[in-house]
Every structure is written in C-alpha cells, then in structure tokens.
Amino acid sequence: MAKSIDETKLERIKQATIEMVVTKGYGGASVSSIAKRAQVADGYLYRHFPSKQALVQSLYASHIDEFRQLVYEMMNTYNTLEEILFNFINAIFELTNENPSKAMFINMLMNDYTFLMSKDMRLRIPESFEKLLDKGKETKEVDAGISIEEFTAVFPAIPIEYASSRVKRIFSDEKLTSDDAHKVTTLCVKALKG
Amino acid sequence: MAKSIDETKLERIKQATIEMVVTKGYGGASVSSIAKRAQVADGYLYRHFPSKQALVQSLYASHIDEFRQLVYEMMNTYNTLEEILFNFINAIFELTNENPSKAMFINMLMNDYTFLMSKDMRLRIPESFEKLLDKGKETKEVDAGISIEEFTAVFPAIPIEYASSRVKRIFSDEKLTSDDAHKVTTLCVKALKG
Amino acid sequence: MAKSIDETKLERIKQATIEMVVTKGYGGASVSSIAKRAQVADGYLYRHFPSKQALVQSLYASHIDEFRQLVYEMMNTYNTLEEILFNFINAIFELTNENPSKAMFINMLMNDYTFLMSKDMRLRIPESFEKLLDKGKETKEVDAGISIEEFTAVFPAIPIEYASSRVKRIFSDEKLTSDDAHKVTTLCVKALKG
Amino acid sequence: MAKSIDETKLERIKQATIEMVVTKGYGGASVSSIAKRAQVADGYLYRHFPSKQALVQSLYASHIDEFRQLVYEMMNTYNTLEEILFNFINAIFELTNENPSKAMFINMLMNDYTFLMSKDMRLRIPESFEKLLDKGKETKEVDAGISIEEFTAVFPAIPIEYASSRVKRIFSDEKLTSDDAHKVTTLCVKALKG
DNA sequence: TATGAATGAGACTTCATTCAT
DNA sequence: CATGAATGAAGTCTCATTCAT
Numbered sequence: 001m002a003k004s005i006d007e008t009k010l011e012r013i014k015q016a017t018i019e020m021v022v023t024k025g026y027g028g029a030s031v032s033s034i035a036k037r038a039q040v041a042d043g044y045l046y047r048h049f050p051s052k053q054a055l056v057q058s059l060y061a062s063h064i065d066e067f068r069q070l071v072y073e074m075m076n077t078y079n080t081l082e083e084i085l086f087n088f089i090n091a092i093f094e095l096t097n098e099n100p101s102k103a104m105f106i107n108m109l110m111n112d113y114t115f116l117m118s119k120d121m122r123l124r125i126p127e128s129f130e131k132l133l134d135k136g137k138e139t140k141e142v143d144a145g146i147s148i149e150e151f152t153a154v155f156p157a158i159p160i161e162y163a164s165s166r167v168k169r170i171f172s173d174e175k176l177t178s179d180d181a182h183k184v185t186t187l188c189v190k191a192l193k194g
Numbered sequence: 195m196a197k198s199i200d201e202t203k204l205e206r207i208k209q210a211t212i213e214m215v216v217t218k219g220y221g222g223a224s225v226s227s228i229a230k231r232a233q234v235a236d237g238y239l240y241r242h243f244p245s246k247q248a249l250v251q252s253l254y255a256s257h258i259d260e261f262r263q264l265v266y267e268m269m270n271t272y273n274t275l276e277e278i279l280f281n282f283i284n285a286i287f288e289l290t291n292e293n294p295s296k297a298m299f300i301n302m303l304m305n306d307y308t309f310l311m312s313k314d315m316r317l318r319i320p321e322s323f324e325k326l327l328d329k330g331k332e333t334k335e336v337d338a339g340i341s342i343e344e345f346t347a348v349f350p351a352i353p354i355e356y357a358s359s360r361v362k363r364i365f366s367d368e369k370l371t372s373d374d375a376h377k378v379t380t381l382c383v384k385a386l387k388g
Numbered sequence: 389m390a391k392s393i394d395e396t397k398l399e400r401i402k403q404a405t406i407e408m409v410v411t412k413g414y415g416g417a418s419v420s421s422i423a424k425r426a427q428v429a430d431g432y433l434y435r436h437f438p439s440k441q442a443l444v445q446s447l448y449a450s451h452i453d454e455f456r457q458l459v460y461e462m463m464n465t466y467n468t469l470e471e472i473l474f475n476f477i478n479a480i481f482e483l484t485n486e487n488p489s490k491a492m493f494i495n496m497l498m499n500d501y502t503f504l505m506s507k508d509m510r511l512r513i514p515e516s517f518e519k520l521l522d523k524g525k526e527t528k529e530v531d532a533g534i535s536i537e538e539f540t541a542v543f544p545a546i547p548i549e550y551a552s553s554r555v556k557r558i559f560s561d562e563k564l565t566s567d568d569a570h571k572v573t574t575l576c577v578k579a580l581k582g
Numbered sequence: 583m584a585k586s587i588d589e590t591k592l593e594r595i596k597q598a599t600i601e602m603v604v605t606k607g608y609g610g611a612s613v614s615s616i617a618k619r620a621q622v623a624d625g626y627l628y629r630h631f632p633s634k635q636a637l638v639q640s641l642y643a644s645h646i647d648e649f650r651q652l653v654y655e656m657m658n659t660y661n662t663l664e665e666i667l668f669n670f671i672n673a674i675f676e677l678t679n680e681n682p683s684k685a686m687f688i689n690m691l692m693n694d695y696t697f698l699m700s701k702d703m704r705l706r707i708p709e710s711f712e713k714l715l716d717k718g719k720e721t722k723e724v725d726a727g728i729s730i731e732e733f734t735a736v737f738p739a740i741p742i743e744y745a746s747s748r749v750k751r752i753f754s755d756e757k758l759t760s761d762d763a764h765k766v767t768t769l770c771v772k773a774l775k776g
Numbered sequence: 777t778a779t780g781a782a783t784g785a786g787a788c789t790t791c792a793t794t795c796a797t
Numbered sequence: 798c799a800t801g802a803a804t805g806a807a808g809t810c811t812c813a814t815t816c817a818t
Binding site for chain 2 (some may be wrong): 022023024025026027028067083104107108110111112113114115123125147148149150152153154157159161162164165166170171172179183184188190191192193
C-alpha cells in the first residue's frame with residue numbers, strides 16, 4: 001500500500017556514520033552531517049535508531065561481533081595456531097583494504113573509554129581469545145607460561161596496530177597484502193612461543 | 195609568589211583536563227566542567243590556551259614528547275635493546291600506576307584519527323623508533339629483515355596494549371609491577387629476534 | 389457498508405483525539421499517537437481534517453454546540469429556571485460520568501486562550517445564556533439587577549467547576565449523581581435570586 | 583570582579599514567558615520566542631531554569647502561592663466572610679487590571695490537566711479554602727450543609743470566571759472596578775448562605 | 777481508498793568563547 | 798590579573814504533513 005522501506009538508505013546511513021565518525025570523531029560527526037552524506041533527511045535516521053549514540057553503538061557492536069565470529073570460524077577451520085592467526089589476519093587485512101573506514105572505526109572506539117561495550121560483549125571477547133590461547137598451548141605453539149593478558153597484548157594488538165598504521169599511511173601508502181599478513185603472523189607466533 | 199599560585203592553577207587545569215577527557219571523552223569534557231574541577235574560572239583557561247582544542251592538543255603533544263624523550267634517555271643509558279625496552283616499559287608502567295588517567299589519555303588520543311599530531315610530532319616519533327630499531331639490528335637482537343612498520347607494531351604497541359588492558363581492569367585489578375615489565379619485554383624481544 | 393466502516397474510523401479518531409489531548413495536552417498529543425490509538429494510518433486523518441489544529445478545533449466546536457443545543461432543548465421543555473438548570477446540569481453530569489475525557493476536553497480548551505472559538509460560536513453562546521437569563525427574570529427567579537456577565541459567572545461556571553473538580557478527583561472519587569446536580573442547582577439559584 | 587547578574591533580565595524573562603504562554607499556549611510559546619521578547623539570548627534562559635517546563639512550572643507555582651497567601655492575609659485581617667471575600671476579590675481584580683496576562687496565565691494552567699501542580703501545592707490550596715469555609719460556618723454566613731466541594735465551585739470559581747470573561751472582553755472592555763468586586767462578592771455570599 | 781515511509785522545519789538545549797567588571 | 802555573566806551558533810531530536818504506492 002505505502003512506500004516500502006528503501007534498504008539502501010539504511011546501508012548509506014551506516015557507511016556515512018562510520019566515515020564521519022572516523023573523519024571527525026564521535027563528537028564531530030553531527031547527525032546532520034551524517035544524514036547529508038547518506039543523502040537522507042535528518043529525521044529519517046531516527047526511524048531506525050533512537051539516538052545518535054544508539055546508532056554508533058549498534059554499528060560498533062555488530063562490527064565487534066563480526067570480528068569475534070571470524071575468530072571462531074578460523075578456529076573451526078584450521079588446526080595450528082599459526083594457520084588460524086594467518087587466516088584471521090589475512091581476512092582482517094582484506095576487510096581493511098576494502099573498507100578502511102570500518103577498520104579505523106573499530107580501532108577508534110575500542111580505545112575510547114567513553115564508549116564501553118555492553119557487558120555481554122565485554123565478556124565474550126576475552127572468552128574467544130582464551131580459547132585461542134588454549135589451542136596454542138595444546139599444540140605447543142605457545143609457551144605454557146603465557147597468560148591471557150600477555151596473549152591479547154600480542155594478538156590481536158599487533159595486527160591491529162599494523163593495519164592501523166597502514167591506514168594512517170604513516171610508513172606506507174600500499175594496500176595490505178598476504179605477505180604483510182605473513183610477516184605479522186610471524187611476529188605474533190615468535191612472541192608467543194616457548 | 196603570585197607566579198607560584200599561577201603554576202598550581204595551570205597544573206590543576208592540566209590534570210583536570212586529562213581526567214575529564216578520559217572520563218567523559220573529548221566532547222563530554224566541557225570547558226566549564228574542566229574549570230570547575232580545576233577550581234578556576236571558565237575564562238581563566240583562555241589566558242593560557244586559545245581554545246579547548248589547543249588545550250587538549252598541547253597536553254597530548256607534551257605527553258607524546260615526554261614519551262619520546264624517555265626513549266632517547268634510555269638509549270643513551272643502556273646498551274642492549276632488551277635493557278632499553280625493559281627500562282622504558284618499566285618507566286611507562288610506573289607512570290601508569292601513578293597517574294592512570296594520563297596513560298588512558300595518551301592511549302585514547304593516539305587512536306583518535308581526529309586528533310592528528312602536528313607534522314613535526316608525526317615525523318619525530320617514527321624517527322626515534324627507527325633509531326631504536328637500528329640499535330637492535332646492530333646488537334643482532336633484531337632480525338635484519340624486520341621493517342620499521344613491523345617494529346612499531348611490536349613496540350610500543352605491545353606494552354601500550356598491556357598497560358591499557360590493565361588500566362581498564364579487563365583481566366586484573368593489580369598494579370603494574372616490574373615483573374609485568376619483564377614479561378612484556380620478553381614478548382617484544384622474542385617477536386623481533388632472528 | 390464501506391461507508392459504515394468509515395464512520396467507525398472517524399469516531400475512533402475523534403475519541404482518540406480527545407483522550408490524547410486530555411492526557412498529554414495539545415502539544416503532547418501527536419498526530420501519530422492519535423492515529424495509533426484510533427488504529428488508523430497517520431495519513432488517513434488528513435482525509436477528514438486538513439490539519440491537527442483543524443481536527444481539534446472541529447471537535448471543540450461540535451462539543452460546544454452540543455452544549456448550547458442542550459440549553460435550548462431544556463428551555464423548550466421546562467418552565468422554571470430551576471427545572472431548566474437542574475435538567476441541564478444533570479445531563480452534563482451524566483455525560484461526564486460516561487465520558488470524563490470529553491468533559492475534561494471542553495473544560496481544558498475553554499480556558500485555553502489559544503483556542504479561540506470561531507466568531508460565529510463566540511456570538512451564539514452568550515446569546516443562549518441571555519435567553520436563559522431573560523427567562524429567569526420573567527419568572528422572578530433571578531434578581532432584575534443581575535447582568536449577563538454576572539449570570540455566566542454563576543451558570544455554567546459553577547456546574548463546570550464542580551464537575552471538573554470531581555473528574556480531577558480533588559475532593560472525591562465518586563461518580564456524579566442527581567443529588568450532586570440538585571446541590572449545584574441550588575447554589576446557582578440562590579446566587580441569582582433577588 | 584565579573585559582571586553582576588542583571589536582575590531586570592530575569593524579570594523580563596518571567597513576563598515574556600507569561601505573555602507568550604497566554605498568547606500562543608504552552609506549546610506555541612517557544613523558548614526562542616520567549617527569549618526574543620525578553621531581549622535575552624536563547625541560552626540565557628537556561629542559566630536560571632533547567633528547562634522550559636521548569637520555567638513555566640516555577641512561575642505557575644509562585645503565582646498560585648501568591649494567591650494562597652492573599653487568602654490567608656485577608657483571613658487574618660477581616661472578620662466576616664463577606665469582608666474577606668470582597669477584599670480578596672478586589673485584590674485579584676486589581677492585579678488582573680495591572681497585569682491581565684498574569685491572570686490569564688494562572689487560569690489557563692489551572693485548567694490544563696497536563697500541568698499538574700506539585701503534590702505540596704495541591705494539598706495546600708484546598709486547605710486554605712477549607713479554613714475559609716469553616717470561618718463562614720462559624721459566622722453563620724454559610725449554610726452548615728455546604729461541602730468543601732460546593733464551596734470551591736462558588737469561590738474562587740465565580741470571581742475567576744468573572745475576571746476571565748472580562749479579560750477575554752466577551753461582554754465588556756472596561757477595567758474591573760470595586761463595584762464589580764461588590765457584585766461578585768454578593769453572588770458568592772448569596773449562593774452559600776442558609 | 778488507505779497506508780506509512782520520508783521529509784525538513786523548527787523545537788529544546790548545550791557550551792565554547794567573549795568581555796565588562 | 799581573574800571572574801563568571803552573557804551570548805548565539807550549532808547540536809540532537811520531534812512531529813505535522815506529504816505523496817508514492
């Protein structure tokens with residue numbers, strides 16, 4: 001009967017939000033500027049999200065979850081820690097190449113103490129890394145003395161930092177390659193081994 | 195005498211700014227709230243900084259610089275990369291224990307693409323890490339194939355992430371000890387060696 | 389048949405409007421909330437009324453008119469002022485019991501200087517009360533010196549205030565009875581007599 | 583040291599608020615329009631009141647209280663109900679002449695079910711009228727059978743309605759005089775007597 | 777006919793900044 | 798030198814209204 005919801009609009013809003021938050025920061029990304037970039041009316045945003053905060057929060061949560069699911073997927077597909085890490089890192093790097101803003105967005109909010117994840121999220125993330133650590137100890141690829149705290153300082157910290165500096169074009173303007181993924185995997189594996 | 199009063203005011207403003215930014219984010223830290231916490235008048239702030247942005251930027255720059263100077267200092271004092279890293283990491287951990295807000299502040303802004311450092315800063319930081327990398331290669335503690343890009347993904351990324359997760363109390367509520375510094379140094383050294 | 393469906397929709401819109409305006413005030417009663425309560429689409433409302441303002445105005449006008457017609461009806465049915473007043477007040481009280489919202493709605497808008505009646509309405513109301521005043525003077529139930537201004541301050545002000553305070557449950561939660569109507573009639577009659 | 587608060591500004595805001603609310607209704611009286619009429623900046627309003635609602639509420643409460651205090655004052659000054667009522671009504675009429683908006687403002691909000699008084703206010707008002715009723719029964723000016731519900735439907739309903747219709751210029755454009763106050767007092771006294 | 781997606785003007789509110797004192 | 802009253806641009810959000818379907 002009535003006009004049907006234009007799904008591309010919702011997608012445009014999401015992408016515009018990420019780009020504006022990355023470019024201008026959370027505070028600098030005004031709802032108006034997001035709506036303008038997404039080519040929708042200011043008010044339209046509020047038909048899908050109750051507030052600006054909820055909009056950003058929801059995007060953040062879904063990206064973090066995507067991330068976490070990728071870890072599980074890789075754990076179920078590959079047997080050695082090295083293979084798991086490489087394939088995960090490679091996937092992340094590809095995603096970063098395709099949509100650098102998305103990578104910056106996650107990185108930015110993960111380090112924003114103001115933007116805490118929901119309790120649920122906060123618990124499930126360490127859990128997935130703990131599983132990975134156990135796996136590494138099992139295969140003897142990880143020193144038995146490594147704690148979860150040390151583990152996460154290596155993974156995913158190293159690949160995130162590497163991708164982040166590339167996106168910021170601090171040392172290079174090149175795209176991330178599978179060779180980069182290999183190098184980063186090696187750094188992680190060496191750091192952790194006995 | 196009047197001068198000294200001034201100095202404590204300035205100090206109070208700086209600390210209040212850091213605390214408010216860390217607690218409420220850049221946008222949530224209003225000039226009024228900073229002035230109130232520092233127990234100075236709103237307008238007084240503008241005698242020292244031309245704008246809120248300049249205030250935060252200046253604090254950020256001076257902290258980053260402190261950081262950089264510490265690297266130089268350690269490089270001139272110690273001879274092996276391991277010693278340099280350990281003493282630097284230990285110093286950073288002590289600073290984090292003393293003033294967690296300060297550590298969170300640096301970490302937060304370093305990952306905020308909005309708060310780009312001045313060109314000057316942006317150049318001098320990689321430079322100081324490049325010197326460190328050269329040193330490591332000289333002493334054979336670092337594999338000759340390691341690029342500056344890989345190096346910075348390990349150091350300072352690993353210690354920063356470790357300190358950051360401690361401050362966020364993700365895995366532990368304990369203070370950072372020199373034992374922590376040792377563990378983190380080992381991770382870095384292992385990641386980089388040939 | 390289609391017509392009758394229409395009619396119940398229109399009726400639902402009218403009742404929903406009254407209830408929302410009374411509950412939330414004119415500003416708080418959004419078109420959407422009215423449509424939702426009436427179980428019609430937002431846009432459907434605009435097939436019957438050109439604007440929200442017109443919708444409320446029209447309901448107000450029709451209720452005021454209903455009121456006025458009741459006065460005429462009672463004047464044609466009963467001979468003494470006391471009988472007329474009693475039967476009118478009793479009718480109003482019954483209506484208030486059946487549909488308190490309706491009573492509150494009229495009362496609210498009558499005291500809202502924003503919602504001025506149409507010129508037409510404004511003239512016909514005093515006219516009907518003037519006829520009533522003349523009748524009272526004729527039967528000697530009303531002092532010859534009473535002006536129309538004094539008369540309206542007694543009737544319908546007293547019964548309206550009485551019903552209103554009951555609806556607001558200021559002094560009592562009971563329904564309005566014919567005994568209440570008698571008491572109120574007496575107050576009016578005594579106020580006006582010579 | 584700093585500029586001192588301009589008290590006239592606060593007064594201008596209060597008067598502008600009353601005038602705008604009376605003219606345009608609560609919803610129609612935008613903060614901007616109030617600020618403009620008061621000749622202050624939009625934001626200035628929020629240095630004195632936390633919200634538009636609080637601003638209007640506070641004015642309403644203080645006027646209602648003024649009203650209530652006037653009743654007490656008259657009760658302590660005069661001995662017969664008739665004297666008390668006359669002097670109160672006269673005072674109200676004078677106030678209405680001086681500042682018709684103020685009178686309209688009170689009347690409008692008193693009949694707005696959306697704008698409930700604080701519980702405290704709601705209790706103290708009937709209480710003051712109850713004292714008045716007791717006084718009237720004591721002096722035998724009021725029939726022993728009159729309830730507080732009937733009493734308030736007469737007083738202050740009659741004088742309010744009379745003043746209100748005058749302010750709306752329904753029957754007359756003249757100012758309210760002490761002769762008007764006498765007439766209205768007589769209506770009340772007659773309605774209540776045994 | 778009836779719907780409800782979409783709009784955008786405008787509402788309320790905040791806050792960096794200025795400047796009279 | 799220091800204050801904090803005052804400003805007003807800009808932000809978030811609501812909602813009456815339109816119109817494609």
